[in-house]
Amino acid sequence: MEEKQIKEMIDLAIRQMDYSYAPYSHFHVGAVLLAKNGTCYTGCNIENAAYTPTNCAERTAFFKAVSEGMRDFQAICIVGGKDGVPTEYAAPCGVCRQVMMEFCDPETFQIILAVSREKYDIFTLKELLPFGFGPDNLKKLK
Ligand SMILES: [Zn+2]
Numbered sequence: 537m538e539e540k541q542i543k544e545m546i547d548l549a550i551r552q553m554d555y556s557y558a559p560y561s562h563f564h565v566g567a568v569l570l571a572k573n574g575t576c577y578t579g580c581n582i583e584n585a586a587y588t589p590t591n592c593a594e595r596t597a598f599f600k601a602v603s604e605g606m607r608d609f610q611a612i613c614i615v616g617g618k619d620g621v622p623t624e625y626a627a628p629c630g631v632c633r634q635v636m637m638e639f640c641d642p643e644t645f646q647i648i649l650a651v652s653r654e655k656y657d658i659f660t661l662k663e664l665l666p667f668g669f670g671p672d673n674l675k676k677l678k
Contacts, residue, residue, distance in 0.1 A: 537611060537646065542658075545570060545613035546650045548578065552593065553620040556580040560587070565616035565626055567593035569601055572608040577601040581616075594632040598639065607639055611646040611658075625649035625657070628664065636661050637670040 545568045552566025558581055565581040579597030583590045591599075594614060601609070616626030627649060628636070636645060642662035650656035661668070 537658075541570075542613070542648060542656065543653045545576070545611070545648060546615065546653050546656060548576065549613045549615045549650065550622070552578050552580050553615065553617075556593070556620065557582045559583060560585075562619050563616060563626075564618075564620035565593035565614065567597045567615075568613045569594075569597035569609060570611045570613075571601060571606045572610050573606075575601075575606065577604075577606070592629060592632050594628050595635050598632075598635050602639065609640050609645060611648060612636070613648040613650060615650050622651045624651060633661070633665040633668070637665055637668040642668055642670070 549566040549568045553564040556564035558564050560583050567579040569577040577597045577600045579593040581593045582596060594612060614626055614628060615622045617623050640661055642665060643660060645661040647659045647661060647664055648656055
């Protein structure tokens with residue numbers, strides 16, 4: 537990916553934290569999911585008084601995209617921090633990594649963890665979810 541595009545995704549993910557609904561943890565997360573056709577799908581975390589219905593920013597972005605017919609993804613950018621101030625990488629939780637595994641090639645899908653435009657790192661899904669269980673595992677049963 538080009539650096540310009542990465543920085544644009546970081547900017548957009550940071551802006552997404554403004555939409556975060558996190559009255560309990562006060563940990564705001566923003567995500568931008570880039571489809572292979574260039575379309576960006578945004579997401580924020582959405583908490584709930586009953587706690588378990590809470591949805592992460594990454595899954596919000598994925599479910600928005602899939603619900604609109606998109607299934608081919610290139611990268612996701614994630615930022616997060618207490619009160620919307622990123623101080624360190626907000627890595628995706630295990631559930632979100634599993635959702636990525638459903639729709640993305642773990643060898644090539646890129647996860648951009650950012651604190652700012654200047655401080656970010658890029659990981660593949662395989663790096664964050666080694667030995668992941670995905671659709672290919674079930675195909676091998678046939
Ligand atoms: Zn998550």
